[in-house]
Amino acid sequence: MADLFAGLEPTAPSPPPLDAPLADRLRPRTLAEVVGQEHLTGPDGAIGRMVAAGRLSSMILWGPPGTGKTTIARLLADAVGLRFAPISAVFSGVADLKKVFAEARDHARLGKRTLLFVDEIHRFNRAQQDGFLPYVEDGTVTLVGATTENPSFELNAALLSRAQVLILHRLGSAALEELIARAEAEVGRGLPLDNAARDALIASADGDGRFLLNQVETLFSVALDQPLDPAGLSAFLQRRVAVYDKDREGHYNLISALHKAIRGSDANAALYYLARMLTAGEEPLYLLRRLTRAAVEDVGLADPQALQQCLAAKEAYDFLGSPEGELAIAQACVYLATAPKSNAVYAAQKAAWRSARETGSLMPPANILNAPTKLMRDIGYGKGYEYDHDAEDAFSGANYWPDELPPQRYYQPTERGFEKRIAERMAWWDERRHAQPSRD
The missing domain is CATH 1.20.272.10 (Zinc Finger, Delta Prime; domain 3)
Structure with a gap:
């Protein structure tokens, strides 16, 4: 059994070939080389503390593209001596998961635990996510999932309760500048950009280190007579498409x-x-x-x-x-x-709807009930109704509330904008309503 899995043991990563993409050649070899995530990887960060203790808990790495989720997972396995087993939820199904868990269990018998890295973990459905639970609980795997989506919406509560959610930040300007400096040191020359264009290149990356390095590699791949300004850079490089999912x-x-x-x-x-x-x-x-x-x-x-x-x-x-x-x-x-702002109608609507749900069976007062038949008129429907247009100021002051419900005040206009005039109107009606003789 030991010979069977000997070839799968983690080894120190070998340097990538010289013709490898720039992003691969600059991939961090230690957690200390990861830029922009010091709040996690530093000595006081959650990852830094776990590595110092030599013991990892399962975790979900949540952050935008190009912020180092895959790199951190790989370096974590190296740092604490775990076997690194990566899968992608985009390309893996139930059979792949069964195989990964079986291999992890076999390695565990040999004393080698597995860090299972699941990229795009949110793409697994609920049943597939539940399939991780027994292997996480019994220690067969230490799960490190990566996602660009909010775990609260995309991952099962049971899985979240067994994993720590760690948030990776968009790479700031300083971190992106550091990546450019490393690229220049790797290539052995500076980027063919003036200072303004260099700032524009960093801004165009929108916090995505991988995208930035791909653009840097494109700039290094051509011979330019003179440094580009921002307009020249915009014409030379393709425009970055905004990261935006309409249902996410x-x-x-x-x-x-x-x-x-x-x-x-x-x-x-x-x-x-x-x-x-x-x-x-x-x-x-x-x-x-x-x-x-x-x-x-x-x-x-x-x-x-x-x-x-x-x-x-x-x-x-x-x-x-x-x-x-x-x-x-x-x-x-x-x-x-x-415009001037008021949520008075919005608040009034909610209050009125709440009142209607609580008192929905109350009859309106008899004087405003519809009375289309003689029987209904005989039992008092519509009796005493006053036609407001026949009253002075077209206002009768009649009661329109159910007998069991005293008049309510849902709508409270503000003193801003047109509502100030509405408040004056309502006060005018209230004054006349209170001046009406009692109908008791």
């Missing part, structure tokens, strides 16, 4: 940011998030629906024109299409962000 957490994070920037009256931030979604391919009509929701939830009657702006933007977009119609969406966005 990134989608909900951005729409939440857009809505809250509008609510917070920051027109420029709202435009930024609107642009992020539109340039990434979001459906414009979805954004128009969300803007319309913001109009009635967060602006409300403080500016009744906000709703009209959104509906007009939808009509304009239907008429013009993209990209011209997107200007109408931007106009509605700016209008909402700069």
Whole structure:
């Protein structure tokens, strides 16, 4: 049995060939060489402490692409002497998992435990995720899963309860600059960019170290007469496509940011998030629906024109299409962000709905009941109804609440925008209502 698995024992990684991709040649050989994740790999980080203790717990590495999840998992196995067994949830099925677990159990009998690295672990379905549990619990494998999606949404609660979730950060400018410096040292010359273009290259990576190194390798692969400026760099390199999945957490994070920037009256931030979604391919009509929701939830009657702006933007977009119609969406966005804010109607709706659920069987007062038949009139339906248009100021002051429910005050207008006038109107009606003689 020992001879059978001898070839599978981990060995010190050999240097990649000189013609290997730059990202492979620069792959960290130790955890100390990993950039941008010092909050995990440093002496006080969760990974640093586990390595110092020589004992790993199962974990989920959650972070954007190109932040070092696979590299960290491989280095963890080396650091504590575990066998490294990588699989991808994209290409693996039940048969592959059974084989991996069987091999891990055989190695465990020989005294060699396995670090099972599962890339894109969120792509396994719920039943497949449950299949990991007995092998994690009995120590057959130490599971290290990698995901770009929020584990709270994508992974089983049972699996999450047995694994520590560690969050990897997008690589910041300093970390990306360090990668460029390592690449320049590896190649033996500087990038053919001026300072502004170098900054633009780092910004275009959007925190993805792998993407950055691929772009750096492209720049090193050609001979340029003079350093590129930002315009020349943009023309030379392909434009990076925004990372954005319409049914994933990134989608909900951005729409939440857009809505809250509008609510917070920051027109420029709202435009930024609107642009992020539109340039990434979001459906414009979805954004128009969300803007319309913001109009009635967060602006409300403080500016009744906000709703009209959104509906007009939808009509304009239907008429013009993209990209011209997107200007109408931007106009509605700016209008909402700069409008006075009130959620008074939103709060009133929730209060009224709650009251209706609690008192849904109460009859309206008899004076406003419909009385289409003689029998209904005979038993008092509609008796005493006062037609408001016949009263002074077109206001009778009659009671419209069920006898068992005293008048409620759901809607509390603010003193902002048009609602200030509405508050004055309501006070005017209340004054006349209270001045009416008692009907007892």
